[in-house]
Amino acid sequence: MFWMTVARLSERYNAGExxxxxxxxYSESCRKPEVGNILNLRDVILSAIxxxxxxxxxxxxxxxxxxxxxxxxxxxxxxSLREADLSGADxxxxxxANARLHKANLRGAKLIGANLTGAQLIEADLTNADLSESILCQVNLSKIKLDEECHRQILCTKALLWQTYLPDGTFISSPRYHD
Structure with a gap:
C-alpha cells in the first residue's frame, strides 16, 4: 500500500491511468499522511477506476x-457515499461499515460478502445488485429500490440480518442468518 494525495490521484486519472x-x-492539507484525515472527493468522476x-x-x-x-x-x-453512482461496481x-449510502445508485453492483454493518442505505437503488453472503447488521434499508432477486438475496442467502430495517418497514431485532 502506498500513500497518494487526492490531487495526485485526480491528475493521474485525468491522464488516463x-x-x-x-x-x-490523504488530504493535501495535512503535513503527513494519516489515516482518518478528512478527504473531500465530492462530485468527482472516477468511473472504471x-x-x-x-x-x-x-x-x-x-x-x-x-x-x-x-x-x-x-x-x-x-x-459518505450519498447519491454516489456505484452502478456496476464490484x-x-x-x-x-457505517457508510452513508443515502440515495446511492448501486444498480447491478456486486456486494458479495461485503460488510455493510451499520450502513445507511435509505432510498438507495439496489436493483440487480448481488448481496449474497453480505453482512447486513444494524443496516437501514428503508425505502430502498430493489428487484425481486435482490429482495430474495436479502432474506434468503446467507446474509446476516440483525437490528435491520427492511424495505417494508419490518425490523429484525435478533441476529439471524438466512440460507
Whole structure:
C-alpha cells in the first residue's frame, strides 16, 4: 500500500491511468499522511477506476461517479457515499461499515460478502445488485429500490440480518442468518 494525495490521484486519472489498487488517500492539507484525515472527493468522476484493496475510509464521496469501478476488498468504512453512482461496481468483500449510502445508485453492483454493518442505505437503488453472503447488521434499508432477486438475496442467502430495517418497514431485532 502506498500513500497518494487526492490531487495526485485526480491528475493521474485525468491522464488516463485507471489502476490505483492498494492506495491510501490523504488530504493535501495535512503535513503527513494519516489515516482518518478528512478527504473531500465530492462530485468527482472516477468511473472504471481500479481501487481494489485501497483504503479510502472516512472521506466525503457524495455524488462521486464510481460506475463500473473495481473496489474488491476496498476499505470504505465511515465514508459518505450519498447519491454516489456505484452502478456496476464490484464491491466484493468491501468494508462499508457505517457508510452513508443515502440515495446511492448501486444498480447491478456486486456486494458479495461485503460488510455493510451499520450502513445507511435509505432510498438507495439496489436493483440487480448481488448481496449474497453480505453482512447486513444494524443496516437501514428503508425505502430502498430493489428487484425481486435482490429482495430474495436479502432474506434468503446467507446474509446476516440483525437490528435491520427492511424495505417494508419490518425490523429484525435478533441476529439471524438466512440460507
Amino acid at each position: 485507471r489502476n490505483f489498487a492498494g492506495i491510501r488517500l 481500479i481501487l481494489s484493496g485501497a483504503d479510502i475510509s472516512g472521506p466525503n464521496l457524495s455524488l462521486i461517479n464510481l460506475h463500473g469501478a473495481q473496489l474488491v476488498g476496498t476499505q470504505l468504512s465511515n465514508t 464491491l466484493t468483500g468491501a468494508n462499508l
